[in-house]
Amino acid sequence: MEKLVLIRHGESQWNLENRFTGWTDVDLTDTGRQQARNAGQILKKNGYTFDQGFTSVLRRAIKTLDYVLDGADCLWIPIQKSWRLNERFYGALQGLNKAETAEKYGEEQVQKWRRDPHALPPAVTRDDPRFPGHDIRYKHLTDRELPLTENLSETMARVMPFWTERIVRAMRNQQKVIVSAHGNSLRALVQYIDNLSDEEVTKLEIPTGVPLVYELDDNLNRIRHYYLQ
Numbered sequence: 616m617e618k619l620v621l622i623r624h625g626e627s628q629w630n631l632e633n634r635f636t637g638w639t640d641v642d643l644t645d646t647g648r649q650q651a652r653n654a655g656q657i658l659k660k661n662g663y664t665f666d667q668g669f670t671s672v673l674r675r676a677i678k679t680l681d682y683v684l685d686g687a688d689c690l691w692i693p694i695q696k697s698w699r700l701n702e703r704f705y706g707a708l709q710g711l712n713k714a715e716t717a718e719k720y721g722e723e724q725v726q727k728w729r730r731d732p733h734a735l736p737p738a739v740t741r742d743d744p745r746f747p748g749h750d751i752r753y754k755h756l757t758d759r760e761l762p763l764t765e766n767l768s769e770t771m772a773r774v775m776p777f778w779t780e781r782i783v784r785a786m787r788n789q790q791k792v793i794v795s796a797h798g799n800s801l802r803a804l805v806q807y808i809d810n811l812s813d814e815e816v817t818k819l820e821i822p823t824g825v826p827l828v829y830e831l832d833d834n835l836n837r838i839r840h841y842y843l844q
C-alpha cells in the first residue's frame with residue numbers, strides 16, 4: 616500500500632481578505648503559517664516521513680511545504696516545483712473581492728464561475744499586468760500554455776501530465792510523496808483520483824493547511840482517504 620499526502624496551502628492574505636487569488640503570488644498569513652506548522656507536527660506525530668515533495672511555483676504553497684517538512688523533520692528532501700500545480704488562473708476576477716463580485720454579478724453567476732467545472736471567468740487581455748506572460752517565472756511556457764482565464768477542467772488538463780509523469784512515477788519508484796498545492800489544482804487531482812462526477816466536484820471543499828492522506832493500492836487505485844487533524 617502507498618500513502619500519498621496532499622495539502623492545500625495555509626490561509627493566505629487573500630483568503631483572509633476574501634479576494635479571488637488564482638496565480639497572484641500572495642503570502643501566507645500568521646494563521647496560515649501556524650496551520651502549516653501544525654500540519655507538520657501532526658504528520659510527525661503519526662510517523663509520516665517523505666522522500667519527495669512537489670509544489671506549485673506560488674509562495675503560499677512553497678512556504679507551506681517548507682513549514683510542513685520542517686515540522687515533519689524532512690526539510691532535506693528534494694522538491695520539484697511546477698506551474699502545473701498552480702491555482703486555477705482566475706482571469707479578470709483576480710484581485711476582486713468575492714462578496715462584492717457577487718453583489719455586482721449575482722450570487723448564482725459567481726458560484727458558477729467558482730465551482731462549475733466548465734464555466735470560464737472573464738479573461739484578462741495580454742496587456743493586463745495580471746497576464747502571466749509578464750512574469751519571468753513563466754518564460755518557458757508556450758503561448759498556448761499561458762492562460763488568459765481557466766475553468767476547472769482546463770486546470771485538470773494541465774495538472775494531469777504532471778501527476779502522471781512526475782508524481783505517479785515517484786510513487787512507482789517507492790518514494791513517499793507529499794504535494795502542496797491549491798484549492799482548485801487539488802480539486803482537479805481529487806476529482807481524478809476519486810473519479811468524481813462534475814456534480815460531485817462542485818460540492819468538494821478542501822480546507823487550508825490540513826493534510827489529506829490517500830491510501831492507494833499497488834496499482835495506485837484509491838483504498839480510502841482521510842484528513843489528519
Ligand SMILES: O=C(O)[C@@H](CO)OP(=O)(O)O
Pocket residue numbers: 630634635636637638702703705729798799
Ligand atoms: O481565489 C482563489 O484562487 C480560490 C482559492 O482560494 O478561490 P475559490 O474558492 O473561489 O476557487
